[in-house]
Amino acid sequence: MAVRTVPFQVSMRGGTQIENVTKPVQDALSGAGLTGGIVTVFVKHTTASMMIIEDEPGIRADTKTFWDRTVPADPAWEHNRRNAGEDNGHSHLRGQLQGPSVTIPFAQGALVLGIWQQIVLVDFDTRPRTRELIIQIMGE
Amino acid sequence: MAVRTVPFQVSMRGGTQIENVTKPVQDALSGAGLTGGIVTVFVKHTTASMMIIEDEPGIRADTKTFWDRTVPADPAWEHNRRNAGEDNGHSHLRGQLQGPSVTIPFAQGALVLGIWQQIVLVDFDTRPRTRELIIQIMGE
Amino acid sequence: MAVRTVPFQVSMRGGTQIENVTKPVQDALSGAGLTGGIVTVFVKHTTASMMIIEDEPGIRADTKTFWDRTVPADPAWEHNRRNAGEDNGHSHLRGQLQGPSVTIPFAQGALVLGIWQQIVLVDFDTRPRTRELIIQIMGE
Numbered sequence: 001m002a003v004r005t006v007p008f009q010v011s012m013r014g015g016t017q018i019e020n021v022t023k024p025v026q027d028a029l030s031g032a033g034l035t036g037g038i039v040t041v042f043v044k045h046t047t048a049s050m051m052i053i054e055d056e057p058g059i060r061a062d063t064k065t066f067w068d069r070t071v072p073a074d075p076a077w078e079h080n081r082r083n084a085g086e087d088n089g090h091s092h093l094r095g096q097l098q099g100p101s102v103t104i105p106f107a108q109g110a111l112v113l114g115i116w117q118q119i120v121l122v123d124f125d126t127r128p129r130t131r132e133l134i135i136q137i138m139g140e
Numbered sequence: 141m142a143v144r145t146v147p148f149q150v151s152m153r154g155g156t157q158i159e160n161v162t163k164p165v166q167d168a169l170s171g172a173g174l175t176g177g178i179v180t181v182f183v184k185h186t187t188a189s190m191m192i193i194e195d196e197p198g199i200r201a202d203t204k205t206f207w208d209r210t211v212p213a214d215p216a217w218e219h220n221r222r223n224a225g226e227d228n229g230h231s232h233l234r235g236q237l238q239g240p241s242v243t244i245p246f247a248q249g250a251l252v253l254g255i256w257q258q259i260v261l262v263d264f265d266t267r268p269r270t271r272e273l274i275i276q277i278m279g280e
Numbered sequence: 281m282a283v284r285t286v287p288f289q290v291s292m293r294g295g296t297q298i299e300n301v302t303k304p305v306q307d308a309l310s311g312a313g314l315t316g317g318i319v320t321v322f323v324k325h326t327t328a329s330m331m332i333i334e335d336e337p338g339i340r341a342d343t344k345t346f347w348d349r350t351v352p353a354d355p356a357w358e359h360n361r362r363n364a365g366e367d368n369g370h371s372h373l374r375g376q377l378q379g380p381s382v383t384i385p386f387a388q389g390a391l392v393l394g395i396w397q398q399i400v401l402v403d404f405d406t407r408p409r410t411r412e413l414i415i416q417i418m419g420e
Contacts, residue, residue: 040383042383198361
């Protein structure tokens with residue numbers, strides 16, 4: 001049993017932008033030389049999240065529409081009212097509900113993802129930022 | 141420390157149907173012969189999710205009501221507009237927010253679930269499908 | 281590779297109250313004497329959840345506002361109608377969507393949390409309760 005920690009970075013623009021990170025996760029797993037276990041992909045920020053989705057343009061557009069309806073940008077969020085210069089209260093609420101991590105089993109050296117499942121980073125913030133992620137691989 | 145991978149299938153009807161899978165997860169854990177660690181239950185589909193709930197008929201009904209209000213079926217979802225024959229844009233949005241996995245600790249050979257916590261599969265799709273799940277057990 | 285199971289309790293008042301538990305999780309990790317792996321923090325209740333947030337008063341207030349809008353308390357929830365004395369149907373729906381656990385990688389003996397990320401327990405129930413949590417640490 002072993003643990004491998006693989007950090008990586010993604011440049012994002014915000015605004016519920018979605019970036020597919022399935023390949024870097026698969027590459028990290030290949031490099032780990034392990035057969036079975038779990039991979040945790042964790043984003044070290046409160047206004048971005050990890051998701052598993054069918055990654056096609058319609059779903060990307062619908063994801064933005066859903067969040068804009070359900071947690072709209074609004075100067076009235078207390079995070080914006082109480083903290084000078086902040087405009088991303090909605091980004092925090094989206095990020096904390098969608099969550100900072102996904103956990104995926106692997107077996108025979110490969111992720112057990114279904115045929116349509118892709119691992120993506122979604123950035124809910126209101127400005128471009130470089131996002132730091134950790135791929136934590138545990139197994140035998 | 142060891143890893144056990146236990147696949148299983150559930151026939152589902154869709155429409156936010158809930159199926160209790162606590163027993164198969166407990167059986168897989170018993171068969172693993174491990175004392176302490178974590179179990180990850182992962183569904184290999186983008187329009188179904190894992191949840192931990194109090195499983196009684198009122199909660200099952202309310203879960204369907206909540207999702208029908210919050211992410212309604214709608215021909216206007218871009219997933220439906222851009223992809224011929226698709227009508228399950230809402231199913232994708234629900235599945236990616238609820239998420240494809242739950243992780244539960246175990247100790248002394250048993251899941252540490254609270255007295256009311258049950259592990260369930262929820263199927264958000266619009267037609268019957270057989271769903272593939274992985275029970276990934278890691279521990280010592 | 282080893283597993284450490286650290287139970288702890290938090291007295292909560294309900295009503296979407298947020299309590300920061302980052303310190304007890306860090307203390308449990310320090311006590312485990314492990315270098316790298318993952319920590320799963322799991323709450324053993326269906327009307328409370330774990331979250332990772334920027335923990336400041338504005339976000340705490342906005343979190344309550346968001347849930348009161350999105351899943352309001354309502355005598356019409358079937359959980360309340362079908363079960364005598366129950367008034368917490370909304371608490372269940374919030375708890376099952378936010379989820380009972382968070383998983384955080386650790387490396388060089390420390391959680392890899394980003395600078396603003398704090399681990400919190402949120403209690404959605406309608407009355408004060410003592411909440412039981414499990415900190416499950418796995419690693420080497």
